[in-house]
Amino acid sequence: MFLEHPGRVLGREQILEMGRGRLAAPSDRSVDTLVSRLRRKLEPPEGTAPVIKTVRGSGYMLAAKVERA
Numbered sequence: 001m002f003l004e005h006p007g008r009v010l011g012r013e014q015i016l017e018m019g020r021g022r023l024a025a026p027s028d029r030s031v032d033t034l035v036s037r038l039r040r041k042l043e044p045p046e047g048t049a050p051v052i053k054t055v056r057g058s059g060y061m062l063a064a065k066v067e068r069a
Helices: 012-020 030-041
Strands: 052-055 059-062
Touching: 012 030, 012 059, 030 052
Parallel strands: none
Antiparallel strands: 052 059
């Protein structure tokens, strides 16, 4: 999802709907866990900008440049 929408803020509900095809419950924090795991795998070198940014009150955004071949 992040690769399909780089630079766009995706909310928890959007991520669940697009990724799993289900509606999110108000207390569903599974997206936060999944993003945390993804961040650990994609962690950039020390001193560089994070690949996935948290946009407070809105969701998450892929901050890396995406090139399509």
